[in-house]
């Protein structure tokens with residue numbers, strides 16, 4: 001097996017929202033596979049610095065850049081800075097996102113708009129400014145972080161589902177328009193993972209925790225490290241003829257209608 005297919009040595013990967021959670025896990029996977037990581041966050045420079053140190057402590061080449069993915073001018077300046085100070089971006093993972101768990105009839109329009117803005121419009125903004133360089137270099141990898149909610153609805157996450165459903169279609173359209181430039185655009189759809197974002201619905205005894213464990217054929221929440229393999233695959237030569245696909249790393253949830261409570 002030609003393992004160089006999965007080689008990302010020396011590639012530069014920008015992972016938005018990579019100071020913690022799934023973004024950090026995917027960036028770490030790419031870093032341990034030899035990529036240079038551009039760490040992004042928007043909360044505080046301190047958080048970014050802490051994350052960069054954590055990557056470096058594992059021997060990963062990492063640089064931190066604070067910018068808000070939803071503000072086009074900030075993104076434009078940051079991408080220019082990154083490509084001047086570090087180098088051309090070969091791999092972009094649009095991971096940064098938020099969720100607001102509110103039933104639709106109770107949700108403020110402003111809150112709905114904010115979720116769409118961060119989770120759907122921002123990947124468009126960041127991709128627009130990174131892909132220009134990829135087109136000129138005739139190569140690049142874009143990975144959009146979708147969700148189970150790109151396929152299924154759930155009470156209280158309507159805005160998030162609308163954004164992630166849209167991100168699936170945006171991924172397919174990006175793939176359609178950019179494949180001719182040897183740019184492969186795909187998505188990763190994480191199932192239910194043990195992160196800060198899911199902590200409130202994952203506590204022992206919480207009905208949703210029991211539900212997810214019973215609804216997932218693998219019988220567990222995902223570990224963020226479970227995502228690294230799909231990230232390395234979609235960031236490497238191994239996926240050069242894969243376009244517009246969403247790889248669901250979900251322990252099997254989307255493969256099944258589930259089982260009665262009295263069935264093993």
Ligand code: GCO
Pocket residue numbers: 099101146147148149154157160189190191192193197198201
């Ligand atoms: C929720 C969860 C999900 C997961 C993930 C599933 O409230 O249902 O937060 O949205 O985080 O997106 O793919």
